[in-house]
Amino acid sequence: MVHSAKYHQVLHASISLDLVVFHRVASDSHLTWHVGGMGLPVSASFKYLGLVFHESGSMTFALARLLQNGNGAKSRLAAKYKELDCDKSFPMMRRLFDAVVKPTVSYGCEIWGTFSSTGLSQELKKMTDLQLAFFRQICKLRRSVAAPIVFAELAEVPWLRTWWSQVLGFMQRLAKMPEGGLHLDILSDNIHDALQNPSVGNWASGVQKQFASLGMVSPFSDGKLGTVDAYGFQQAMLAREKSIWIGLHISPRTAPSARAKLCTYLRWFARPDRCSVEPYYDLPMSITKLRSIMHFRMGSHSLPIEQGRFVRPQVPRHLRRCTFCTTHDVGDEKHCISACPRFDGLRQRHAELFSDAQDSMRSLMWHKDQKSVCAIVLAIVLEAQT
Ligand SMILES: [Zn+2]
Numbered sequence: 001m002v003h004s005a006k007y008h009q010v011l012h013a014s015i016s017l018d019l020v021v022f023h024r025v026a027s028d029s030h031l032t033w034h035v036g037g038m039g040l041p042v043s044a045s046f047k048y049l050g051l052v053f054h055e056s057g058s059m060t061f062a063l064a065r066l067l068q069n070g071n072g073a074k075s076r077l078a079a080k081y082k083e084l085d086c087d088k089s090f091p092m093m094r095r096l097f098d099a100v101v102k103p104t105v106s107y108g109c110e111i112w113g114t115f116s117s118t119g120l121s122q123e124l125k126k127m128t129d130l131q132l133a134f135f136r137q138i139c140k141l142r143r144s145v146a147a148p149i150v151f152a153e154l155a156e157v158p159w160l161r162t163w164w165s166q167v168l169g170f171m172q173r174l175a176k177m178p179e180g181g182l183h184l185d186i187l188s189d190n191i192h193d194a195l196q197n198p199s200v201g202n203w204a205s206g207v208q209k210q211f212a213s214l215g216m217v218s219p220f221s222d223g224k225l226g227t228v229d230a231y232g233f234q235q236a237m238l239a240r241e242k243s244i245w246i247g248l249h250i251s252p253r254t255a256p257s258a259r260a261k262l263c264t265y266l267r268w269f270a271r272p273d274r275c276s277v278e279p280y281y282d283l284p285m286s287i288t289k290l291r292s293i294m295h296f297r298m299g300s301h302s303l304p305i306e307q308g309r310f311v312r313p314q315v316p317r318h319l320r321r322c323t324f325c326t327t328h329d330v331g332d333e334k335h336c337i338s339a340c341p342r343f344d345g346l347r348q349r350h351a352e353l354f355s356d357a358q359d360s361m362r363s364l365m366w367h368k369d370q371k372s373v374c375a376i377v378l379a380i381v382l383e384a385q386t
Contacts, residue, residue, distance in 0.1 A: 070105035114206025304331030
């Protein structure tokens with residue numbers, strides 16, 4: 001009796017699991033499944049290895065859960081940091097975000113990352129926005145500062161590139177697997193489906209579309225995964241990201257308004273090629289000072305060139321004149337740094353920087369003496385706020 005009661009208990013526990021039927025057709029919706037005379041309850045989804053699998057076969061639900069987890073991790077991280085009762089540290093917050101929130105959101109991206117090949121779905125867009133929102137929030141940046149400026153200034157890798165990097169790593173591991181294994185069988189089916197029906201929208205078709213959109217040869221040949229050119233792929237992804245900086249006007253002062261802020265950043269603040277100077281945001285300083293410098297460099301400050309943008313009616317750019325002097329020059333970042341008479345004393349105190357930079361704003365901004373560069377910028381920002 002004892003044995004049969006136990007058996008019954010075990011059997012009951014095992015058949016009480018819900019059933020998920022993938023790609024169920026409408027005409028089958030009335031069908032029920034029975035085990036030992038008992039009907040199995042049918043669920044729309046189940047969770048396995050931390051990912052949500054839905055009966056429709058769509059990854060939308062899995063991505064929505066990852067987004068939810070990521071938002072939760074971000075909030076908990078902020079709350080825990082607050083509990084520490086210490087000053088906010090940009091490098092520390094950034095490292096924690098990278099160590100906690102990024103892996104939470106990116107979980108399983110080796111598989112679902114390929115769904116971004118035809119553009120970002122609503123969920124994927126929200127996931128990438130989470131990364132941008134963190135930096136906007138911690139740096140207290142206006143929304144008028146475009147994403148490419150934020151990523152370039154902070155030398156931050158967009159998650160989309162990270163996800164594809166994981167996909168490529170996964171492909172390289174698959175390529176090294178011995179023939180005849182289960183993984184390669186599944187891969188072979190997946191590739192076969194993608195080649196037979198390009199609109200199938202599976203993992204392999206996502207890979208194929210991404211390679212094609214980057215102008216690369218498909219890594220699949222004869223229905224198999226061939227050599228994976230990971231380096232070429234990463235370079236092509238990087239080139240695509242950087243394409244936004246191509247064709248910008250030579251001078252921010254005469255640039256068309258449409259991309260003037262991008263132009264200003266590129267010509268005056270972007271890190272020059274082969275420059276190995278340690279960035280200012282890794283120097284020890286309070287987050288208030290750090291934010292002021294970030295605002296100045298990314299165009300989120302109170303100088304006339306920015307203020308004129310927000311008053312209504314908007315002041316034309318050439319009429320946003322400096323209010324610190326009587327030169328009638330446009331009150332932009334370069335005028336304040338290198339020409340405004342109000343800051344003559346500042347320039348004299350840091351004369352070496354100016355002679356080294358030889359009138360190049362970018363060289364000055366990336367001078368090896370970042371401490372002095374910060375002192376100049378902070379003095380100007382402080383003046384603008386008073
Ligand atoms: Zn001036």
